[in-house]
Amino acid sequence: MTLAYDPVVTARRIAAGDRRALARAITLVESTRPEHREAALQILAQLSIPENTLRIGITGVPGAGKSTFIEAFGLHLLTLGHRVAVLSIDPTSAISGGSILGDKTRMEFLSRSANAYIRPSPAGRTLGGVARRTRETLNLCEAAGYDVVIVETVGVGQSETAVASMTDLFLLLLVPGGGDDLQGIKRGIVELADLVLVNKADGDLSAAANRAAADYTHAFRLLRPRSRHWRVKVATCSALQGQGIEEAWELACEFRSALDNSGEMRENRSNQARAWLWDEVAETLLSHFRMDPKLAERLTLLEDAVQSGSINPSVAAERLVAEFRST
Secondary structure, three states: OOHHHOHHHHHHHHHOOOHHHHHHHHHHHHOOOHHHHHHHHHHHHHOOOOOOOEEEEEEEOOOOOHHHHHHHHHHHHHHOOOOEEEEEEEOEOOOOOOEOOOHHHHOHHHHOOOOEEEEEEEOOOOHHHOOOOHHHHHHHHHHOOOOEEEEEOOOOOOHHHHHHOOOOEEEEEEOOOOOOOOOOOHHHHHOOOOEEEEOOOOHHHHHHHHHHHHHHHHHHOOOOOOOOOOOOEEEEOEOOOOEOHHHHHHHHHHHHHHHHHHOHHHHHHHHHHHHHHHHHHHHHHHHHHHHOHHHHHHHHHHHHHHHHOOOOHHHHHHHHHHHHHHO
């Protein structure tokens, strides 16, 4: 049996920090082949997930400099002795199904470090552009000893809700002078944020960045805080110049201490685990439903009937579910 399919050996190598074993396990997790799925579940069952990690979700409008910021932020964490994993959910190619952007190539210096691990994953057809198996990949990285795991979203949209539901700290990266047309959907995202950073606060944009930070600080006084024990902080930074990166990490540490001391961090993770359970139940049931050979012919007929307008979609769905339950 090869490494990829031996759950005990693979789990041991992941726990020992073997990057090749980690990469193969993530490939199994992301695979849609049934035998790979079974192997991935066996590996996950063998792993011990540490509790002292920090999961950070990062999003921002297009052009906010997310990759530049993550690289500067990650390099700073490495100097402090942390091990950093970056999971970048990339847009998916309609032709090959692979990642279009390939964030590893956009974080050249961070990717060279033995204490950093960058994994671009194609978003696929998952709602909002968050890979379905991101949670499992996150756990694999934690088991491999990466104590800070960063999840970067494709951009601004529905993926933010999904990432916020699987991370401890949600960081929103903005740029000064973006304009209301570019940041018109910011309210819903701002309501998810625990920390807001206005990037590119250098040169001619420095004054605009400070004004934007002041505006957001005022706006948060009018919004209901997401956490009972944390008021959202707003700061400026320049990822390109390396300015404000240390302060950003200090704010992240303040957030962690506030939620750890209050017990809210553990409560949040427990609630996330429960939500993950039901997400998996729904996805697994739907997968079994679609692959049921007894329903295959009936499913095709009802799909055609719905498309032709001869049957209401709700009625067709109820009939399919009833037949599935009777099999």
